[in-house]
Amino acid sequence: MAHVSDLIAEDIEQYLKAHEHKSLLRFITCGSVDDGKSTLIGRLLYDSKMLFEDQMEALEADSKKVGTQGGELDFALLVDGLAAEREQGITIDVAYRFFSTDQRKFIVADTPGHEQYTRNMVTGASTADVAVVMIDARRGVLTQSRRHSFLASLIGIRKVVLAVNKMDLMDYSEKVFNDIVDDYRAFAKQINLQDVTAIPMSALRGENITEQSAHMPWYRGTTLMGYLETVEIDEAHQQKLSFRMPVQWVNRPNLDFRGFTGTIASGVVRPGDRVRVLPAGQESHIARIVTLDGDLQQAVAGQSITLTLTDEVDCSRGDVLATAEDPASVADQFQVSLIWMHEQPMLGGRPYLMKIGGKTLPVTLAAPKYKINVNTMEHLATKELALNEIGVCNLSSSQPIAFDPYKDNRETGSFILIDRLTNATVGAGLIEFSLRRSQNIHMQHVDVSKKARAEQMGQKPALLWFTGLSGAGKSAIANLLETRLYARGRHTYLLDGDNVRHGLNRDLGFTDADRVENIRRVAEVGKLFVDAGLIAITAFISPFQSEREMARKLLGENEFLEIFIDTPLAVAEERDPKGLYKKVRRGELKNFTGIDSPYEAPAAPDIHIQTTRMTPEQAVERIIATLIEREIISPDY
Template sequence: MADADAIYRTDALIAEDIDAYLDAHQHKTMLRFITCGSVDDGKSTLIGRLLYDSKMIFEDQLAALESDSRKVGTQGQEIDFALLVDGLAAEREQGITIDVAYRFFNTEKRKFIVADCPGHEQYTRNMVTGASTADLAVILVDARKGVLVQTRRHSYLCHLIGIRNIVLAVNKMDLVDYDQATYDAIVADYAGFAKSIGIDSFTAMPISGFRGDNITSRSANTPWYRGATLIDHLETVEVLSSVDADKPFRLPVQWVNRPNLDFRGFSGLISTGTVKPGDEVRVLPSGKTSTVSRIVTLDGDLDQASAGQSVTLCFADEIDCSRGNVIALADAPPQAADQFEATLVWMNDDAMHVGRAYWLKLGTQTVSVTVQQPKYAINVNTMEHVAVKTLELNAIGVAEIFTDKPIVFEPYADNRALGGFILIDKLTNATVAAGMIHFSLRRAQNVHWQPTDLTREDHARMKNQAPRVLWFTGLSGAGKSTIANAVEMRLNLMNRHTFLLDGDNVRHGLNKDLGFTEADRIENIRRVGEVARLMADAGLIVLTAFISPFRAEREMVRNMLPEGEFVEIFVDTPLEVAEARDVKGLYKKARSGELKNFTGIDSPYEAPEAPEIRVNTADMTVDEAAEHIIRQLMPLK
């Protein structure tokens, strides 16, 4: 019986120890950090060493790692730690990191998520992805090479993205015989550059990922170094969430939680600040106010919630709140605007199209946005501001952006969740850029929509018709203007109020300052779209005859108008037929090289995929095409 009691007490103690361990592990803080720098600076090796030294490698993984190390040949080294992180076959073959590799490990004091970022310039966009959620950056420098271009580029990007904890890890010290003078020279060189880009402080340390010097324990090879080891620093540095908890409360709403008629809450991740039941809050951009009645989680209601927690808030009042709204303290709300200055990091192989509409995603908000010509691009080597017309892959620039409706924001320097955004191509859904808002433009705050007594419905009723924009598109010489003119004549006989905007005519006045580059073509259509929208607001049936070669711009105009008012009419004339007509002699000039950027010859035409109306002038006369369009439009209210 005594033995049974002893066993029972032992089991109880073990259970208590397990519970205590699990509780301590659950409440450990989390640090997200990245390793970055130039190619071959040892980023992957360092992470592999951290995983190995923190006992985060299983026996079967270790056996596979040793086998892989022998296959790739590691010059006598038993283990190639980089292979723990370089998972892609292409990475192992080339000995470089291509994609961002995320790894998880923990120590007794803290949990970690580390992102190994590629060093090649062509993969800078991947590095930006890894850095976007990081609290700390380990910038590696090869002790033999010193500070390189990518060292500067990655340091600038880390600072730009808002990482304030920078570690300068001078790696491969074993290859320079742990020479202090070499280390000091590199630190001094980096310090000068860091100061020039606004990095106020950083932590430098001499390490060897290969030998393990100053990674988890102090190295006898660097007696002249008195600082902390890398892991000690990672375990004690202040994380971003603890700083964000002191800022005003912000919660971007991800979804409305309505499982039944008895419950209605608003769910999301708290980006900054704290909230308690009884706090008065404001929902933006509407500005409606209420009081928090409950803070609901899966584990039960909370008395308080802070930055980094996902919660559902219930209000004391029934007020309108939906995905994309932001809940904030009533007496300290963020701003809402539709025009901003922002820094853009271009991440797409195709250059930025000035004036083209992209999707902007900021937190849980998604709106349409156009980007103006950059004010300047930044040369990361010299910090010089360079005049550019667009942004190419990996370029960093400052530009003004205009959204189609106000969004709730804060400067990125104050709030990464409400100041950082991505741009998405509307046609391909590819992420093309990352951006950081500086501030809203003053004109966005000073210019307001002036309400008028007569509405667009009143104007349409006075004309006894429904507004339309009949958008004729097709190649030069397809017959757009001729057919549009014939359609307008028939509408006039039907007592419809119309106006025809022709591509050549508007270039004599409204768009006389525009050429035929891709950027100018985009701006040409944007202006015409705005004019057509105003005319539709006046109740008119507007006919436009423009090549309008790009689907994105035609879609942009469609989105300016109420659903059903934009009618895309594709004058589907084959290139050889249009060129044979060549009434203006433009094709001949384009073929001879006298006329650049001519649609169909050296500039693309993107044919409509699903136009409302299609006519082919190779098979139809002008009158037949016009009659076909009128029949398709009928009945005209």
């Protein structure tokens, strides 16, 4: 007689086999607060019999305790698991749930409705095939309904269910339903959402969820479950596209094997196919498709595999293997749509890290061309993007990358932005197209090099970057340093903050965005002076650490020295050589560093000058000693 544990194991094995070959649909529910998103998901879990007995008991007990549904089961409690959500009666995080029917497996993301949690909705939508936009029949199409629909369209979700919920509270009125549908379709046309299926329903009562509602005989369309079980999924769409596979790992277990491992982003690949390694452009043929279960004769989008090639080619992590007949594009400058996801605003000119496929590389964003009012689709002028805002800007990468426009391929046209200092994800981006200048502009070879110019001048070029509060003494010490170096025959140039704003940067103000652009321009000019063989000196407040790090990374090793002129705010304000602090205290100046705009002091400067402990002459002696130590100037300079 079979043991009980053996029977249970057999049941589990049969269950897993039954689900193994089912297709998987990922979808999101979105819309405004209290439209019934969580209730709908709870109903789907309940109707698909995906709840355990203890879950049912807890649901019945919690429904009686909360008492918000007049004795009915409160299905939202199955999803709103966070204590803060239960207390407020809203969803504030993305909740993922799995369920299954005889036809298909599902992963559903319940996304938050409040505007301040838009970034959470973007996270849930990034992998979804279908968006279920919930509308409360009592309130119609709201601002957040439009916002989430626009985001779904922007992210590339092609199929939308317009779920007009709570029809039981509107006496199942056909006119109410039709008016909402007409209103929504007019908006959907503006944002190019073409595949919209409208369904009247009551999630709480289960009407038109899995079975047709007897209360709405005027509706003869599909139920929600009927739609979800039959709609074409994105995975099938990805398989129709050209082959792309970002390389995640170069697999070298021994000297006799070299393969390239990754997940196929799109298309189909077979042994013998001709492929191109991008961005380098070398071509070869597929020799084998290797998996843990043996070699395959075909692999499709979504599969993780290792490919071996017939030729020895230079291919590294972050490169893309693509079909040679229709390869991805390669560029280093793009126009992108950007969804900002961080409390610190996006500032044009600030450097970030871009992660696309298996590659992570430095990039710089230009000031936004515009941001989008998602309620009216109006394009608004701006210099920065705040949390949850969406805009369009140009992006420059430090090296060429392989990509497809996002509208053509979601996998190879999307990326995230990472803060270089905190490593936090700050934005999600969609590549629209490469800029023509990325193909038309090339570095011109010159015969006279930086080394040759420096040798002729008898010095080692460097950029000496003075930073500190207004009134700290940066300009005075920098000017004294240049005088000393010039007197000893050194070739120098001093870029002073005030002087530069009379010419090169006269168009910039003192907002955070303008401060970032101010420093970006100065850093590029400083790089040119170093290339010319000079010892360049800058005296700028340069309040943000990220911009100072950007300037450092423009130059070679030991060519950048950060010099922190450290003066307490009270001392700087007492000195007040330009009378600026007095104006600030009278309310005549805004965005003044140290008062109502932040100053990020260097954590580990190359030279730390505390002006309360030394005179300007002593500070210059300290700087010159470091220059000699770093071999930028000789001891007999």
